[in-house]
Amino acid sequence: MSELFDPLLLGFSVALTPANLFWCLLGALLGTLIGVLPGIGPVATIAMLLPITFQLEPVGALIMLAGIYYGAQYGGSTTAILVNMPGESSSVVTCLDGFAMARRGRAGAALAIAALASFFAGTVATLIVAVASPAMVKFAMLFGAAEYFSLMAFGLVAAIVLAHGSVAKAIAMTVLGLLLGLCGTDVNSGTQRFTFGIPELSDGIGFVPLAMGLFAIAEIAVQLEKHFVRDAMAKMGSLWPTRDEAREAVPAVLRGTAVGSVLGVLPGGGALLAAFAAYTLEKRLAKDPSRFGKGAVAGVAAPESANNAGAQTSFIPMLALGIPPNAVMALMIGAMAIHGIVPGPQVMTREPALFWGLVASMWVGNLMLVVINLPLVGIWVRLLRVPYRLLYPAILVFCCIGVYALNNSVFEVYLTLGFGVLGYLFVKLGCEPAPLLLGFILGPMMEENLRRAMRLSRGDPAIFIERPISAALLALAVVLLVAVLAPSLRRLREKAFAE
Amino acid sequence: MFDRLNRAETLAGLLFAAFGAAAIWLAADYPYGTPTRMGAGFVPTGLGWGLVALGAAIAVAGFFARDADALPQSDARPLLFLLLGVAAFALLLERGGLVVAIAACVAVARLAERPYRWREVILLGGGLAAAGACIFVLGLGLPIPLVPR
Amino acid sequence: MEMSRRHVLAAVAAAALLPSAAFAQSFPNRPIRFVVPFPPGGSLDVSARAVADRMTVLLSQPVVVENRPGAGGNVGADLVAKSAPDGYTMVMGALSTHAVNPHLYARMPFDPLKDLAPITQIGDVPNILIVGPSVKATNVQELARDIRANPKAFNYGSGGNGSGGHLAGALFADRIGVPIEHIPYQGGAPQLNALLSGETQFTFDNLANAFPQIEAGRVRALAVTTPQRNSQVPNVPTMAEAGIPGFDISTWFGIFVPAGVPAEIVTRLADAAIAALKDPATVERLARLAVVPVGNTPAEFGRFVAAEHAKYREIVRLSGARID
Numbered sequence: 017m018s019e020l021f022d023p024l025l026l027g028f029s030v031a032l033t034p035a036n037l038f039w040c041l042l043g044a045l046l047g048t049l050i051g052v053l054p055g056i057g058p059v060a061t062i063a064m065l066l067p068i069t070f071q072l073e074p075v076g077a078l079i080m081l082a083g084i085y086y087g088a089q090y091g092g093s094t095t096a097i098l099v100n101m102p103g104e105s106s107s108v109v110t111c112l113d114g115f116a117m118a119r120r121g122r123a124g125a126a127l128a129i130a131a132l133a134s135f136f137a138g139t140v141a142t143l144i145v146a147v148a149s150p151a152m153v154k155f156a157m158l159f160g161a162a163e164y165f166s167l168m169a170f171g172l173v174a175a176i177v178l179a180h181g182s183v184a185k186a187i188a189m190t191v192l193g194l195l196l197g198l199c200g201t202d203v204n205s206g207t208q209r210f211t212f213g214i215p216e217l218s219d220g221i222g223f224v225p226l227a228m229g230l231f232a233i234a235e236i237a238v239q240l241e242k243h244f245v246r247d248a249m250a251k252m253g254s255l256w257p258t259r260d261e262a263r264e265a266v267p268a269v270l271r272g273t274a275v276g277s278v279l280g281v282l283p284g285g286g287a288l289l290a291a292f293a294a295y296t297l298e299k300r301l302a303k304d305p306s307r308f309g310k311g312a313v314a315g316v317a318a319p320e321s322a323n324n325a326g327a328q329t330s331f332i333p334m335l336a337l338g339i340p341p342n343a344v345m346a347l348m349i350g351a352m353a354i355h356g357i358v359p360g361p362q363v364m365t366r367e368p369a370l371f372w373g374l375v376a377s378m379w380v381g382n383l384m385l386v387v388i389n390l391p392l393v394g395i396w397v398r399l400l401r402v403p404y405r406l407l408y409p410a411i412l413v414f415c416c417i418g419v420y421a422l423n424n425s426v427f428e429v430y431l432t433l434g435f436g437v438l439g440y441l442f443v444k445l446g447c448e449p450a451p452l453l454l455g456f457i458l459g460p461m462m463e464e465n466l467r468r469a470m471r472l473s474r475g476d477p478a479i480f481i482e483r484p485i486s487a488a489l490l491a492l493a494v495v496l497l498v499a500v501l502a503p504s505l506r507r508l509r510e511k512a513f514a515e
Numbered sequence: 516m517f518d519r520l521n522r523a524e525t526l527a528g529l530l531f532a533a534f535g536a537a538a539i540w541l542a543a544d545y546p547y548g549t550p551t552r553m554g555a556g557f558v559p560t561g562l563g564w565g566l567v568a569l570g571a572a573i574a575v576a577g578f579f580a581r582d583a584d585a586l587p588q589s590d591a592r593p594l595l596f597l598l599l600g601v602a603a604f605a606l607l608l609e610r611g612g613l614v615v616a617i618a619a620c621v622a623v624a625r626l627a628e629r630p631y632r633w634r635e636v637i638l639l640g641g642g643l644a645a646a647g648a649c650i651f652v653l654g655l656g657l658p659i660p661l662v663p664r
Numbered sequence: 665m666e667m668s669r670r671h672v673l674a675a676v677a678a679a680a681l682l683p684s685a686a687f688a689q690s691f692p693n694r695p696i697r698f699v700v701p702f703p704p705g706g707s708l709d710v711s712a713r714a715v716a717d718r719m720t721v722l723l724s725q726p727v728v729v730e731n732r733p734g735a736g737g738n739v740g741a742d743l744v745a746k747s748a749p750d751g752y753t754m755v756m757g758a759l760s761t762h763a764v765n766p767h768l769y770a771r772m773p774f775d776p777l778k779d780l781a782p783i784t785q786i787g788d789v790p791n792i793l794i795v796g797p798s799v800k801a802t803n804v805q806e807l808a809r810d811i812r813a814n815p816k817a818f819n820y821g822s823g824g825n826g827s828g829g830h831l832a833g834a835l836f837a838d839r840i841g842v843p844i845e846h847i848p849y850q851g852g853a854p855q856l857n858a859l860l861s862g863e864t865q866f867t868f869d870n871l872a873n874a875f876p877q878i879e880a881g882r883v884r885a886l887a888v889t890t891p892q893r894n895s896q897v898p899n900v901p902t903m904a905e906a907g908i909p910g911f912d913i914s915t916w917f918g919i920f921v922p923a924g925v926p927a928e929i930v931t932r933l934a935d936a937a938i939a940a941l942k943d944p945a946t947v948e949r950l951a952r953l954a955v956v957p958v959g960n961t962p963a964e965f966g967r968f969v970a971a972e973h974a975k976y977r978e979i980v981r982l983s984g985a986r987i988d
Contacts, residue, residue, distance in 0.1 A: 053650070063704035063731065067717045070949070157861040182524075184576070188531040188569040195538050195562050201735060207545050207555035210538075219734045233597060240593035240627050337860070338876035339853050346705025346853065353872070354710060356952050360876035405628045406639055409621045412597065413643050416604040416620060417613075417651055421659065429605040433598055440594050444587060445527035463558045464850070471847055472819060472863065475551025 023372045024146060030373030031380050036076050040381045043080035047087020048388065052095055054228060054418030057104060058088045059343045066351060074355035075370050079377040081351060082331070085344050086138065086378065089327045090385045093130045093320055098123060098396060099411050101232040105223050106323040108453050109291040111231060113308060113315030120311045124255030124397045129265050129313060130320040131389040137273040137321035138382035141328035144277050146375050149336040149364075156281045156333060161469035162479045166489035167282070168462035171289050173493045174296040175454035176500055183500060186451045189442075193455025196221055198463065216427040225428045226456060228415050229435025230442070230449040236408045237440050255394055261313045268298050268314035272321035280326030281333065282341070292454055294322035300499075309448075328378060335363060335371065523586050524577025528570045535566030593627035600624025612662040613652060617644040691751060691929050695726040698919075699755045701740025703733040706852065707789055707872040707953040708917050712756045714949040715786055718940035723932075727754075736826065737761040738773060741920075745779035749924035751933060754783065758917035759828060763972035767980040768826040777973060781925060782965040784937045785918035787955035791832055791889040792900065794874050795866045796859040797882065804886050804906035807866065808840040819845045821855035821864035826985040829855070831976070832868035832889060832913045834983030839908050846983075859883060870915050871896060872954035889913045896954060913979075916972070918958070918965055934962050 030036060050056045062081050069077035088104065096107040097114035110130065117126040144152065159167070175193075176186045199210040200220030211217040257265065272294040279290035298314040299305050308315050333341045338360030340346040349359045357367055364371045399407070419432050442449055473479035481487045538559050548554025604620035611619075621640035625631060652659055696719075700712045709731065716727040732740035737760045744755035755761075762776040774780070793804065801807035811818045820836075822829030825848050837844040847864055849855035852873045858864045860882055868889065875896060877883045887906045888894050903911035919937055921930065940946055941959035950957050960968070 059704060063709075063729075066704075066710070067713050067729075070714070070717060157857075160858070160861060160863045182573075184569060184573050185524075185527055188527075188566060188573060191562055191566045191569060192531065192534055195534070195559060195566065198559050198562075202555040209545060209555055209559060210541055218739065233601070237594040237597055237627075240597075241590045333857075337857075338880075339857055339860075340705065341853070343703060343705055346703075350705050350707075350710035350953075353707070353952050354714065354949050356948075358876050358879060360880050362876075362880060405625070405630075406635075408628070409600075409624050409639060410643055412600060412624050413604070413617050413620055413647060416601060416616075417647055417659070420605075420608060421651065424659075426605045426609060429601060429608075433601045433605070436598060436601070437594070441530070444523070444589060445530065446523045447527055466558070467553045468847055468849075470551055470553065471845060474816070474845075475549070477550070 023368060024376060026368060027146075027372030027374075027376030028380075030075060030369050031079070031376035035073070036079055036373065036377060037380070039072075039076040039080040040083050040377050041384055043083020044087040044381045044384050044388065047084040047089075048091040048385065050084070051088035051091020051093075051104070053091075054095065054101055054224065054232075054415055056418065056421055058085045059347070062344060062347045066347060069351055070354060074352065074357060075373045077351055077355070078348060078370070078374050079381075081344075081348055082374060082378060083381045086324065086327050086381060087385060089324050090131065090134055090389055093134075094127065094392075094396060097126045097130065097316070098399060099232065099407075100235045101411065101415065102227045105227070105453075105457060106288045106291045106319075106326075108227060108231075108450060109295045109319035109323075110316060112295070112450055113310075113312050116309060116311035117313070117316060118400065122261075122311065123400055124393050125257040125261055125313075126316050127393040127396060128255065128390060129257055129261070129317050131386050131393070133265065133269045133272065133317045133321040134324040135382050135386040136269055137276060137325035138328055138385075139379060140273050141277050141280070141325040142375060142379045142382070144329055145331055145335070145378070146372075149332050152281045152329065152332045153336045155278075158485055159282060160483070161465045161472055162483050162486040163489065164282075164465040165462060165469055166480060166486040166493070167289070168458045168465065170489050170493040170496070171292060171458050172455060172462070173496045173500070174292050175451040175458075177296045177299055177496065181446055181448060185447050189447050189449070189452040190455035193452035193457075194459035194462070196226070196452070197456040197459030200460075214427070216423075216425060220460070221431065221456075222419075222422060222428055223453075223457070224422055225419050225432040226435050227453060228419055229432045229437075230439035230452070232411060232415050233432065233436030234439030234443055234449075236411060237436070238443050239404065240408065255397060257313070264313040265317040268294075268317040269321045271297055271301075272318035273325045275318075276322030276325030277329045279322075280329035288323070288326075288457060290322040290326040291319035294318040296496075300496075324382075331374075331378075334359065335374075336360075338363075522577050522580075524580065525574050526577075526586065528572070528574025528577055530570070531573065532567050532570030535563045535568075535570055538563035538566065596627035597624050600627075609660065610663065612660045613648055614644045614661060615663070617647050691932055692723050692725040694752065695728055696723070696751070697753045698727050698729050699740045699744050699753065700729055700731050701733060701737035701743075701755060701761060702731065702758075704731050707870065707955055708756065708758060708915075710953055711786060711917070711950055711955050714946055714953075715937065715940050718943050718946045719936050722936040722939055736765050736768070736824075738765055738769065741776065741780065742773040744920070745774040745776075745922055747922050749922040749926075751921060751925045751929035754919050754921050754933070755780065756786070756917055757782075757920040757969075759915050759972065759976075760826070762920075762969050763976040764826055764828075764831065764980060766973065767977050768985055770986065776920075777970065779923050780920040781923045781930065782962050782969055783919040783921060783930065783934050784941070784962065785916060785958040785960050785965045785968065786937070786941065787917065787950055787957045788890070789870045789872055789915045789917075789953075789955055790894050791828055791868045791913055791915065792871050792874050792878075792894075792897065793832075793836070793866060793868055793886045793889065793903070794859065794878065794883040795886060796862055796864065798862045799865050799884070801886070802884065803901075804903070804908060807886060811840065811844060812842050815842050815844060818866070819847050819864045821847050821849055821858045821867045823852045823855055824848050824850065826980065826983070828870070828913060828915045829868045830985060831979050831983050832911075833866075834985075835911065835913065835979055836868070836908070838982050839911065868913070870954070875954055894956075916958075916968075918969075930962055 050061050061084055092104040092107040093110045095101045096110040097118055100111050100115040102108045102111050114126045175190045201208055201218055275294045276290040298318045299308045330341050333339050334345040340349050352359045419428050469479050542556045542559035545556030546554030547556045600620045600623040603623045604616045607616040607619050618640040625636050648661055652661055698716050700709050713729050716729050719727040741755050741761040744753050747753040766772055801810050820833040859867050878885045885900045887903045888900050889903055938959040941957045947957055
């Protein structure tokens with residue numbers, strides 16, 4: 017036990033120095049702020065702060081940068097729950113049931129569950145980073161192009177499960193999302209697709225304009241049209257989860273943490289897939305899946321714990337291999353290199369104070385975040401008492417600024433406007449936007465890996481079933497697809513032949 | 516006949532099919548390749564056909580279904596003013612600065628909901644402009660022009 | 665980054681009021697925008713930040729790094745090529761924007777040789793030929809022999825179509841006379857992952873990216889692609905020593921401004937940049953990023969860029985890469 021205990025003790029002795037506590041708090045606060053505001057994400061913030069860290073101690077610098085990253089995960093869920101505005105891709109799933117809970121007057125409970133679930137997941141995932149990094153890296157190394165393709169395929173089937181209405185429409189929305197995701201420059205050949213000669217589209221459609229249009233703007237339009245009586249939201253009842261809600265949340269948090277910890281290690285959107293996968297899992301396991309999308313507690317607890325666990329374990333490839341799984345980690349590696357620390361497996365032995373200090377600070381930071389966020393719940397919920405005619409222009413304005421600030425581009429604001437119209441049409445036509453967003457994110461990765469796998473196998477599609485993990489994932493996808501389709505195919509046939 | 520067309524299912528199916536057809540049409544310009552060396556057009560074309568087929572199936576099923584819901588009642592006025600508000604923001608931001616853009620956005624978008632009280636709108640626009648300027652420009656240091664250059 | 669772009673805008677307004685003659689003498693009197701046409705992270709971006717940090721002190725005005733990624737650096741470089749030639753906008757040009765893209769892209773939005781003027785070369789990142797754990801070869805000749813014996817068992821990865829790694833791999837295949845399958849990835853990190861997991865067998869990676877893995881013994885370094893050996897990996901031979909002469913592919917980068925910037929401003933910027941590259945702390949930071957600092961004069965840098973531009977015409981053609 018002392019192999020684990022001693023290094024952790026060393027870690028806490030580093031993380032708990034006043035200076036490092038300060039950097040941790042600063043990072044967590046800054047992260048929460050940029051998480052709540054739409055548009056500005058951790059990548060831009062960390063890039064901006066990088067030169068400042070040249071002057072800091074390396075440990076303090078990394079602790080602060082890490083705090084920004086996981087702090088943003090906490091902040092992102094707040095706007096998702098309160099106003100259906102997903103600030104980051106991983107909070108799209110939280111919108112589904114979090115906002116539905118808020119509509120039922122349970123915004124406080126949703127926020128509290130999100131914060132506590134994130135904290136629990138963060139704690140477990142930090143432990144995993146501490147003890148299981150080498151094993152997790154071995155696992156991630158098993159994933160090649162074929163496995164990624166199959167994992168994405170599984171993710172797409174999960175997208176269909178997200179919907180609570182017509183399965184056929186959910187599939188169509190996913191395919192439409194895949195097509196939208198292909199917009200931009202093709203990785204494999206460099207061809208510009210669906211860009212209409214607009215340079216702003218050469219890197220594809222941005223996630224934020226798409227999500228803001230489909231979710232936030234469409235939602236406001238629909239609410240105004242209904243002259244929705246918002247009494248339910250304003251009368252908030254207890255801020256805290258009831259005993260029943262807590263009972264429903266606990267197993268969901270446990271499963272979400274497990275799913276998130278595993279998928280977070282995979283580079284490229286692992287944390288995001290984790291949120292979707294955790295939600296899907298809960299919906300399949302639920303006694304009454306029809307409650308999902310209407311404010312199911314498990315639908316908030318599972319994805320929130322999964323995305324926070326994933327955010328923590330995504331440090332593993334960076335710490336244990338020196339290979340960054342995403343843009344934030346690439347910046348962290350840059351920060352390490354500047355301080356003369358060669359990232360990679362040697363860090364743990366050569367710089368034990370840095371490695372364990374960072375790990376311990378992640379837990380300290382998570383604790384700080386939950387302490388900061390729980391009292392804020394009351395204040396956030398009070399926001400909902402503001403009459404809607406005052407609240408919606410504020411949401412709209414913050415949306416516009418956030419979208420513009422992403423790339424300092426007015427074009428993206430117009431793009432948001434276009435997706436707002438599309439989102440409104442989708443609401444009217446009874447099509448849910450979440451599967452579209454998942455398709456949009458997975459589409460380019462899926463195509464890239466499909467084409468790469470086919471190159472690697474010299475055109476033999478057997479590669480997808482010869483490799484055991486890939487085969488298992490595809491089999492799972494098929495099973496899930498059949499389970500989803502069977503009842504609705506029957507219904508569709510009954511309907512079509514009813515005439 | 517028209518009743519059947521004017522159903523959410525039917526229209527959704529037609530919308531999907533239209534998107535699919537557009538994708539196929541646009542992707543025709545991109546090299547198709549072979550299954551081994553897929554060109555840039557391979558996947559979009561395939562997805563486009565898939566979407567056309569799905570859309571057609573949804574539309575047909577909706578059209579022939581006995582008890583499908585009609586299109587819900589719509590009132591385009593709120594959406595219209597929201598969009599105009601966003602457009603006002605986009606148009607004015609780089610010409611008139613953040614303060615003007617926010618004020619205009621609020622003044623226009625606020626038309627989407629009644630009652631429209633002048634004093635309230637002015638206070639709201641002013642308050643949001645001040646908040647936006649403080650948080651984003653002064654606080655976070657985003658490079659957004661505050662006032663017209 | 666963002667903090668001072670606000671100042672840029674405020675200063676634009678102030679500067680418009682100044683007569684232009686006074687302008688050059690008092691240059692710079694407002695913050696300078698330094699566009700990095702690649703995403704944040706990576707040795708080029710971090711080097712830009714280190715140099716900008718030092719230039720800020722030397723010029724007494726903030727030099728603000730702004731990432732404008734897209735289209736292999738063309739989006740950001742084009743933005744600067746079309747900015748006002750007043751010295752307040754610079755771009756970190758690189759091998760890709762100035763030597764490769766003109767031959768790679770069917771449509772270039774700007775002419776890197778005509779629309780951008782050189783200031784100084786910041787540095788060079790050597791590429792290094794590394795093989796994954798599944799490969800038995802311990803030197804370049806053995807690798808070439810194994811590939812000739814069984815070409816189907818070999819793939820090489822790169823950070824993308826037309827990236828330095830792709831071109832080096834294509835040149836290598838040409839020199840040993842066997843076509844080898846190229847597998848493009850999205851950037852340096854995933855292609856290194858693929859090498860470690862055995863999906864690809866070898867890659868020409870930049871030294872900054874590869875060094876931690878070489879040091880940890882996870883990959884084997886066979887040769888560096890520069891004319892001289894590198895001090896960070898002194899035991900690794902050059903390609904010429906390994907029997908493949910004329911194989912000089914390194915990822916260089918340097919500062920450019922829009923063509924037409926007054927000569928005295930070019931001199932002022934070049935002096936500051938060159939001085940920054942002589943600052944011991946900055947040199948050490950660059951060295952840690954595996955960057956060999958250069959700091960030549962604008963004229964020298966211009967000749968170098970023109971030579972690279974000419975050299976890569978043939979290499980890009982060999983690789984068969986094309987973006988349209």
